Amino acid sequence: MGFDLIALKPKSEEYRRFINNVWGWRPLWAFVTKVCSDLLTEEQINGGHINDGVLINEELALGIARRLKKIIESGFAEHQAGSFQDRKDKVGMITCNACDGTLIHKYTGEPCMICRGTGKVKPMVTAYHFSIENLKEFVKFCENSGGFEIW
Numbered sequence: 001m002g003f004d005l006i007a008l009k010p011k012s013e014e015y016r017r018f019i020n021n022v023w024g025w026r027p028l029w030a031f032v033t034k035v036c037s038d039l040l041t042e043e044q045i046n047g048g049h050i051n052d053g054v055l056i057n058e059e060l061a062l063g064i065a066r067r068l069k070k071i072i073e074s075g076f077a078e079h080q081a082g083s084f085q086d087r088k089d090k091v092g093m094i095t096c097n098a099c100d101g102t103l104i105h106k107y108t109g110e111p112c113m114i115c116r117g118t119g120k121v122k123p124m125v126t127a128y129h130f131s132i133e134n135l136k137e138f139v140k141f142c143e144n145s146g147g148f149e150i151w
């Protein structure tokens, strides 16, 4: 599952789409909606988490880009990315769901490759990632999209 942001009036071919998988997009949008909560409506905030084509018009896209640039310059975004990683690092291991910790895969009866014979895995939530690079790409997209829809 992923999210496709479709530009309304892209300034060039490069900015026709902004694509993130769910693991990258959800933390990004959560961050954007936190720091731009006064710019976005409730519908837009919620709409960004589901693939229903919520509209962000050009004026708003530019407003989001301006806000995010300031926040990147201030160092706050980097700080957030760091603490996001810290929280992930601190999440404990859980029992492997594929073998229930028996090391034998429940369905195949073979040695479990999901946990690689340890019986433990990182919980799914640790698959989410938040990076400054992705945030900067998103800013460029906002500036050059002419507005967009989130699908």
Ligand SMILES: [Zn+2]
Pocket: 096, 097, 098, 099, 100, 101, 102, 103, 104, 112, 113, 114, 115, 116, 117, 118, 119, 120
């Ligand atoms: Zn396992």
